[in-house]
Amino acid sequence: MIEISSVSRSYGAFKALDNASLSITKGEFFSLLGPSGCGKTTLLRMIAGFDTPTSGTISVDGQPMDGIPANRRPTNMVFQSYAIFPHLNVAQNVAYGLKRLRLPSAEEKRRVEEALAQVSLSGLDARGATELSGGQRQRVALARALVMRPKVLLLDEPLSALDKKLREQMQVELRRLQQAVGITFVLVTHDQYEALGMSDRIAVMFGGRIAQVAAPKEIYQRPVNRQVADFLGGMNFVKAEIVEENAASITVDTTGFGRVRTDKPQAFVRNGKAATLGIRPERLRVLWDDATSPHEVSGKVVDRHYFGEITHLIVEVPGLEKPLSVSETNNFGADDIPVGAPIRLAYDPDALVAMAD
Numbered sequence: 001m002i003e004i005s006s007v008s009r010s011y012g013a014f015k016a017l018d019n020a021s022l023s024i025t026k027g028e029f030f031s032l033l034g035p036s037g038c039g040k041t042t043l044l045r046m047i048a049g050f051d052t053p054t055s056g057t058i059s060v061d062g063q064p065m066d067g068i069p070a071n072r073r074p075t076n077m078v079f080q081s082y083a084i085f086p087h088l089n090v091a092q093n094v095a096y097g098l099k100r101l102r103l104p105s106a107e108e109k110r111r112v113e114e115a116l117a118q119v120s121l122s123g124l125d126a127r128g129a130t131e132l133s134g135g136q137r138q139r140v141a142l143a144r145a146l147v148m149r150p151k152v153l154l155l156d157e158p159l160s161a162l163d164k165k166l167r168e169q170m171q172v173e174l175r176r177l178q179q180a181v182g183i184t185f186v187l188v189t190h191d192q193y194e195a196l197g198m199s200d201r202i203a204v205m206f207g208g209r210i211a212q213v214a215a216p217k218e219i220y221q222r223p224v225n226r227q228v229a230d231f232l233g234g235m236n237f238v239k240a241e242i243v244e245e246n247a248a249s250i251t252v253d254t255t256g257f258g259r260v261r262t263d264k265p266q267a268f269v270r271n272g273k274a275a276t277l278g279i280r281p282e283r284l285r286v287l288w289d290d291a292t293s294p295h296e297v298s299g300k301v302v303d304r305h306y307f308g309e310i311t312h313l314i315v316e317v318p319g320l321e322k323p324l325s326v327s328e329t330n331n332f333g334a335d336d337i338p339v340g341a342p343i344r345l346a347y348d349p350d351a352l353v354a355m356a357d
C-alpha cells in the first residue's frame with residue numbers, strides 16, 4: 001500500500017531521516033513511534049506531500065508520489081493543532097475540502113452527515129467551531145479528513161492536546177473507527193502506550209533511523225536493542241555474553257540468571273560478544289512463603305514505591321551490578337513488604353530477551 005524505499009531527508013548537513021525503508025499494508029493501523037526529533041513527522045509529511053525526500057521514493061498503491069502535490073495524493077492529514085476554522089460551524093468545517101469537488105448539494109450534505117456519524121458528532125452540524133470541547137474539536141478534524149474518503153489517513157499526534165482520560169477514550173474510539181472504515185491509518189506519536197494500544201504494527205525510530213518494525217507485543221517483548229526496550233517502558237538490563245547464536249535463538253551467559261537461551265528478536269545484529277539480557281519489571285513475580293519456582297533469583301528489598309494498584313520493589317541481587325526493578329500487583333500485599341526484607345522472585349524464561357549492545 002505505502003512503500004517507503006531508502007528515503008532520506010537532509011536539512012543542510014543535518015539528516016532528519018536517514019535511509020528509511022518501510023512497507024505499510026492496506027487497512028493497517030501503523031504507528032511511527034519515537035522521541036522528539038527522531039524524524040517521524042518528517043516522514044509523515046513526506047507521505048502527505050508537504051515535504052520532499054532528498055533521496056529515495058515513496059509510492060502509494062503502486063504509484064510513485066514524486067512530484068505529486070499534497071492535494072492530488074490519496075492521503076489526508078489530521079494535524080496536532082486541528083486547524084479548525086473558528087468562523088465556520090461544524091458542518092461547514094467538515095464540508096470545506098469537499099467544495100473543490102463541486103458535488104450536488106444533497107450529496108455533499110449526505111457525505112458530511114456520514115462523516116459526522118463516523119466520529120459520533122451527529123446532530124452537532126450547526127454548532128460553532130468555538131463552542132466545542134477539545135475532544136469534539138478533535139472529532140471535527142477527523143471528520144473533515146474522513147469526508148474526503150482518503151485511502152490513507154495520516155495523523156500527527158492527534159490526541160496530544162487532550163487530557164489523559166479523554167486521550168485514552170479517544171484512543172479506543174480511533175481504533176474502532178479505523179476498523180469500521182477500513183482505511184490505512186499512519187499515526188505519529190511519542191507515547192508508547194498510545195502506539196502499543198492502537199497499532200497493528202509500530203516502527204520505532206531514533207535519530208532519523210528506523211530501529212525496529214513489528215507488532216506491539218513483539219516490540220514490547222522482543223526489542224532489538226536497549227534503546228528500543230527503554231523507550232517502551234521499564235526494563236531490567238543484565239550484562240550478558242553471547243555463547244551461541246543461530247537463526248532462531250541466542251544463548252547468553254549472565255550472572256544472576258545463569259545461562260539463558262532466548263528467541264532471537266527480528267533484525268538482531270550482534271556487536272561482538274557483549275549483549276544485554278532484559279526482563280520487564282512485571283515479569284518478575286514475588287514468591288510468597290514456601291512457594292518455589294524452577295526459575296528464581298533471591299535478594300533483598302532496598303526500596304519500595306507505591307502506585308495504588310501496584311508497587312515497585314527495588315531488589316538487590318548478589319552478583320548483579322544493578323538492583324532489579326519488580327512491578328507487583330498489590331492483590332497479595334506487595335505494598336506491605338518492608339524495605340530490608342529478604343525476597344525471592346520467580347520468572348518465566350520466555351520473559352527473558354537477549355538484546356544487542
Ligand SMILES: Nc1ncnc2c1ncn2[C@@H]1O[C@H](COP(=O)(O)OP(=O)(O)OP(=O)(O)O)[C@@H](O)[C@H]1O
Nearest residue numbers: 011015016034035036037038039040041042043190
Ligand atoms: N525545516 C527544517 N529545517 C531544519 N531542520 C528541520 C526542519 N524540519 C525538521 N527539522 C529537524 O529534523 C529533525 C526531525 O524533525 P521531526 O519534526 O521529524 O521530528 P519528530 O520526531 O516528529 O519530533 P517531534 O515529536 O518533536 O515533532 C529535528 O531535529 C528537527 O529539528
